[in-house]
Amino acid sequence: MKPAPFEYHAPETLDEALRLKSELGPEASVLAGGQSLVPMLNMRLASPEALIDLRKLDELRYINVADDAVAVGAMTTHRALERSDAAYSACPLIREALGLVAHAVVRNRGTIGGSVAHADPAAELPSVLVALGGKVKVRSLRGEREIAAADLFTFHFTTSLEPDELLTEISFPALEQGAGSAFLEISRRHGDYALAGAACVVSNGNTRLAFTGVGPIPVFVEGDDPDAAAAATSPSDDIHATADYRRQLVRVLTSRAVGLARERAQVSG
Amino acid sequence: MSSRNVTVTVNGSTFEREVEPRLLLSDFLRHDVGLTGTHVGCEHGVCGCCTVRVDGEAVRSCLMFAVQADGAEILTVEGLAPAEGGMHPLQEAFKECHGLQCGFCTPGFVMAASAYLDEQQRADLTDEEVREAISGNLCRCTGYQNIVEAVKLAAKTMYGAS
Amino acid sequence: MSTRVFGKPIRRNEDERLLTGLGSYVDDISAPTAVHVAFLRSPEAHARIVKLDVSRAREHPGVVAVYTHTDLGEHDIELPLMIPHPCMPYPKTQRLLAHDEVHYVGQTIAMVVAESRYVAEDALELIELDYDPLPAVVDIEAALEDGASTTHTDSPGNVGAHLEQKVGDPDAAFREADVVFSERYSIERSAGMAMETRGVLADYDARRQELTVWDTTQAPLTIKGSLGSLFGIPYNKVRVKQPDIGGGFGTKVMFYPDEVLVPWAAIQLERPVKYIEDRIEHFIGSTHERKQIHDIEVAATADGVVLGLRDRFIHDTGAYIPYGIAIAQVAATQLPGPYRVPNFSVEFTAVYTNTVPVTPYRGCGRPQACMVIERVMDRLATEVGVDRVEIRRRNYIQPEEFPYHRGDILFADGLPVTIDSGQYDKQLDLLLETIDWEDFPAEKEQARAEGRYLGIGIANYVEGTGLGPYEGAHVQIEPTTGKVWVATGLTSIGQGLETALAQVAAEELGVEAHDVLVVTGDTQAMPWGVATFASRAAVVSGNAVAVAALEVRNKALGYAANMLEAATDDLELADGKIFVRGAPERHVTLKQVAIASNPLRYAFDDDARAATQFAPARRADGPQLPPGEEPGLEATGYYSPPHATWASGAHAAVVEVDIATGELTYVRYAAVHDCGTVINPMIVEGQVMGGVAQGIGGSFYERMAYDDTGQRRNASFMDFLVPYATEVPAMRLEHLETPSPLNPKGIKGAGEAGCIPVPALTASAIDDALSDLDVTIRDMPLDPCSLKAIIDAAPTR
Structure with missing residues (x-):
């Protein structure tokens, strides 16, 4: 379990990174925290010709908490965001979900940008972003653009980023006054990818849910009907659970997450 | 390359x-x-x-x-051990509590726990907190209970009122 | 004796080096000039190789050699059948490197040796392998049907072994019974999964024709003898070492292809060769265990006394059967558990499948047998309308019935099963108290009112431990340090053997345990012995150490009597000194006696000088070393048990089931363990708790998943779910000590016990938690999805 050889680039600036991304295109993989990529390299499930390591890009490490959103630089680690009390105050859903991302030691290295760009449908953060209606900024030599969370995830491990684009910022909308949120998941062991998970935001009588692990992308559902939520998902069978069972979990998680979010909304409101 | x-x-x-x-x-x-x-x-x-x-x-x-x-x-x-000799309080606690058997996973547990204790800086850790803190490490020998005890003991040694 | 160390929870001698990063596991051995191995392993469960071309791999920069079976010459062999038995019609063992047919995903086909493991893996990608897939045998029931395809194309079927055994007259028991029922139970495949994978480093000194092998094996002397005979190297020139081992659990007892190929390559290349298995390889290349399906019939009286059992089971042995029928036979002999069961028959069929070979994993057939008999007891309790505790009490072998002869059924040592001792009622009493059994119904009711489903489960087991044939120990008082040196032929696989054996020696020799240096896993330190497996180290090696240490003690007293010019009977030994009773100022230290015991006295330190001031250790008129005497204060002792000694235990757990999701939580856990006289209760508790965690893994988390084509579906720690600290509950442990009458120290084995009853009691606890529903758990392990399906299928009462 040793990685195949690769060319290694560690650009000093974002512009240099963008240039490399533009030149190398899909032949290069972007190395952020490496907590998902390196296992695949070690198992030789991925053998890119080159790695573009973003570790030197301190300009992508920041947490800016404003009234309406928490803007996070892509190279911010899970742990840094998890520890941010300001981010927690503005959007408690983030910390709640981050606490379920693998284990602390993995979160010390894993980055927010890496998790989102990796677009693992079983991961927590993409659902959080979708439930909140967040957005990301992406950059290329051609310029910068924003992508709404709803448009970002296109398939398993696939986003709408162009091959020359880099994800630079993730923006989580702040929770409105009187709103409540909850993230719940059911996993085999603590820290495992969820068999199913639900991010829920209840605000002004509206309920927004996004589910992990039950489709090729985070599954977004409005409303609190467990059966409707289950019907919206498209889980598959694997060694850990059947699709039917995952749909059942969606029903349970819908009730529980909505209940919890409403409870919290009442407390805060 | x-x-x-x-x-x-x-x-x-x-x-x-x-x-x-x-x-x-x-x-x-x-x-x-x-x-x-x-x-x-x-x-x-x-x-x-x-x-x-x-x-x-x-x-x-x-x-x-x-x-x-x-x-x-x-x-x-x-x-991890102090330069002047002896073992780190965590290492001492692992020995005292029989928090290791084959010892293969032990350095990983000790390093993860040391970071956790340095962050927490307190003596009153609960079982649940410690189990969560070491939940990124697998041990096949101990069943974890003595590791949990060891981390709690080290916290008391390092941060307890004396 | 002032120094009492036997039976005390002494902190371990091995801990400091392991805690400070100074352990020496095989991959830690410095070998800067070593070359590194990677194996091409079969990607198919069953296939005929039509092309194997390694030429491009051989040309790859950094590659030293690439070997296929055609390169092995006289060493193109099949691995030995470790334990033969006449009930195996065509025993199959694995070739070092496959010929034209492969039999499981992971089988070794070619070996690459390169300057680094990285380069070796690069070269694997350059090997051209073409094959025609053959039908794979995976399902053990389908494998026995007429017309089933075969695991090995040159064999007529898939039966690896078939054996019928009978005790008493089961048919008569069934005729007389008031209650008769039958059940089917199954347990899935799992594995030991030590945190350290296997590894071998070999170094051959061609000038001296000496082979040194560092190997993660639990059986160094087996490796030593095998390599010596295979390569024609004198026994005393093959040295096998394993300073530290990162867990064994049985998986490392087996003899694997790499354990021959790596030393062989070191001889060919005259360079150190290292192979460190990676985790994926461990999942597909190191052995598994557990899969069995039991069909059992039960005959009992209306009072719930079991009159007879008839069990037929299928045992999955994987692609080969190198360990013979050991697992199935252990399961068969332990099927009646701690119960009388005067009449029973057991018939098993070991089945070849195109999967990783099966050899013992901690428990070795016992978790399966325990699951069967304990589920039977739970069912019988329901049938006759008594509770789960009472049904067990009505069937326990009683203290006055020991030794209890099972009759004509042979244990793994080839001897009839005779259970030497036990106190099963007392053990159960202690357990019920520890788990708060009496208070549980109220607790359950309270939880139920809150919508939570709590259940309690119990299970007990017996474990035949401490198998022969023998172990030996060499005990010496070191003349330079005065410390006690103990060498055994065993390896320590992390269970604390260095400390436990030190305690045995310390007790006899009146020293502290930390003044005893125990060397394990070095065939040059003690060339005779068997191996570490089957919960035997403390029993067999412990008694051997005691024999040798006692002889050293007697020698020391004899020499000291001469030195102090006193009668032996007037001497006492304590705190490392021998002194005249009532006159402690007249004393010699053990070190001084050791120095004096050698007629050539090295006079480099104060003790040596002091020793010369005493009278000679030997009073001989003739030569200073008379015939029959030896220099040095040392002795070698052996112990050979008459037959297995039977440890026992009873465990209980409270679990919570989330009926909406099928999730299971262990709320609390209690265990009572009886391994006879305890050498170190702390170590025994550690063994039990670790076993319980493995049992929890085998009840709700771990299974080796295969698809219909024999592909492994979860060959990584991401998908094979070893529990973390967050999945394992707090445990309360109690000891019961029923000394074994079979050995001087009264010791019974403890290594495997913890894992045995966990699937059984988990099933019992789930049934209890779901007592509102009509649920009976028959298959283990479960997972949330399968448990939810059972809940959904249950007719609500």
């Missing part, structure tokens, strides 16, 4: 080596630096045997390339 020069500080000593970019930090520490206390149990980031501290944070050294540690300060299990 050209080699890269890497300079790291490990347990207070500086090492400069030419390495292939694909060399894992775990292999670098074990075979290039010669510190074999950091163990390799799975090389896919689940077992935690290879946990070391990089710039203070506990990380999986099998999920980092040595080139990524260029310029970093690394602490391995060999560097």
Whole structure:
């Protein structure tokens, strides 16, 4: 379990990174925290010709908490965001979900940008972003653009980023006054990818849910009907659970997450 | 696949080596630096045997390339004990509580727990907190209970009122 | 004796080096000039190889050699059948490197040796392998049907072994019974999964024709003898070492292809060769265990006394059967558990499948047998309308019935099963108290009112431990340090053997345990012995150490009597000194006696000088070393048990089931363990707790998943779910000590016990938690999805 050889680039600036991304295109993989990529390299499930390591890009490490959103630089680690009390105050859903991302030691290295760009449908953060209606900024030599969370995830491990684009910022909308949120998941062991998970935001009588692990992308559902939520998902069978069972979990998680979010909304409101 | 020069500080000593970019930090520490206390149990980031501290944070050294540690300060299990001799309170507590059997996972647990204790800086840890804190490390021998006891004992030794 | 160390929770001698990163596991051995191995392993469960071309791999920069079976010459062999038995019609073992047919995903086909493991893996990608897939046998029931395809194309079927055994007259028991029922139970495949994978480093000194092998094996002397005979190297020139081992659990007892190929390559290349298995390889290349399906019939009286059992089971042995029928036979002999069961028959069929070979994993057939008999007891309790505790009490072998002869059924040592001792009622009493059994119904009711489903489960087991044939120990008082040196032929696989054996020696020799240096896993230190497996180290090696240490003690007293010019009977030994009773100022230290015991006295330190001031250790008129005497204060002792000694235990757990999701939580856990006289209760507790965690893994988390084509579906720690600290509950442990009458120290084995009853009691606890529903758990392990399906299928009462 040793990685195949690769060319290694560690650009000093974002512009240099963008240039490399533009030149190398899909032949290069972007190395952020490496907590998902390196296992695949070690198992030789991925053998890119080159790695573009973003570790030197301190300009992508920041947490800016404003009234309406928490803007996070892509190279911010899970742990840094998890520890941010300001981010927690503005959007408690983030910390709640981050606490379920693998284990602390993995979160010390894993980055927010890496998790989102990796677009693992079983991961927590993409659902959080979708439930909140967040957005990301992406950059290329051609310029910068924003992508709404709803448009970002296109398939398993696939986003709408162009091959020359880099994800630079993730923006989580702040929770409105009187709103409540909850993230719940059911996993085999603590820290495992969820068999199913639900991010829920209840605000002004509206309920927004996004589910992990039950489709090729985070599954977004409005409303609190467990059966409707289950019907919206498209889980598959694997060694850990059947699709039917995952749909059942969606029903349970819908009730529980909505209940919890409403409870919290009442407390805060 | 050209080699890269890497300079790291490990347990207070500086090492400069030419390495292939694909060399894992775990292999670098074990075979290039010669510190074999950091163990390799799975090389896919689940077992935690290879946990070391990089710039203070506990990380999986099998999920980092040595080139990524260029310029970093690394602490391995060999560097945990005080320079004047003896063992670190965590190491003492693991022995006292029988928190290890075969010892293979132990350096990883000790390093993960040391980062946790340094962050918490308090004596009154609950079982639940400690179990969560060490939940990124697999042990096949102990059933964990004595590891939990050891971490709690170390917290008391380090931060308890005396 | 002032120094009492036997039976005390002494902290371990091995801990400090392991805690400070100074352990020496095989991959830690410095070998800067070593070359590194990677194996091409079969990607198919069953296939005929039509092309194997390694030429491009051989040309790859950094590659030293690439070997296929055609390169092995006279060493192109099949691995030995470790334990033969006449009930195996065509025993199959594995070739070092496959010929034209492969039999499981992971089988070794070619070996690459390169300057680094990285380069060796690069070269694997350059090997051209073409094959025609053949039908794979995976399902053990389908494998026995007429017309089933075969695991090995040159064999007529898939039966690896078939054996019928009978005790008493089961048919008569069934005729007389008031209650008769039958059940089917199954347990899935799992594995030991030590945190350290296997590894071998070999170094051959061609000038001296000496082979040194560092190997993660639990059986170094087996490796030593095998390599010596295979390569024609004198026994005393093959040295096998394993300073530290990162867990064994049985998986490392087996003899694997790499354990021959790596030393062989070191001899060919005259360079150190290292192979460190990676985790994926461990999942597909190191052995598994557990899969069995039991069909059992039960005959009992209306009072719930079991009159007879008839069990037929299928045992999955994987692609080969190197360990013979050991697992199935252990399961068969332990099927009646701690119960009388005067009449029973057991018939098993070991089945070849195109999967990783099966050899013992901690427990070795016992978790399966325990699951069967304990589920039977739970069902019988329901049938006759008594509770789960009472049904067990009505069937326990009583203290006055020991030794209890099972009759004509042979244990793994080839001897009839005779249970030497036990106190099963007392053990159960202690357990019920520890788990708060009496208070549980109220607790359950309270939880139920809150919508939570709590259940309690119990299970007990017996474990035949401490198998022969023998172990030996060499005990010496070191003349330079005065410390006690103990060498055994065993390996320590992490269980604390260095400390436990030190305690045995320390007790006899009146020293502290930390003044005893125990060397394990070095065939040059003690060339005779068997191996570490089957919960035998403390029993067999412990008694051997005691024999040798006692002889050293007697020698020391004899020499000291001469030195102090006193009668032996007037001497006492304590705190490392021998002194005249009532006159402690007249004393010699053990070190001084050791120095004096050698007629050539090295006079380099104060003790040596002091020793010369005493009278000689030997009073001989003739030569200073008379015939029959030896220099040095040392002795070698052996112990050979008459037959297995039977440990026992009873465990209980409270679990919570989430009926909406099928999730299971262990709320609390209690265990009572009886391994006879305890050498170190701390170590025994550690063994039990670790076993319980493995049992929890085998009840709700771990299974080796295969698809219909024999592909492994979860060959990583991401998908094979070893529990973390967050999945394992707090445990309360109690000891019961029923000394074994079979050995001087009264010791019974403890290594495997913890894992045995967990699937059984988990099933019992789930049934209890779901007592509102009509649920009976028959298959283990479960997972949330399968448990939810059972809940959904249950007719609500």
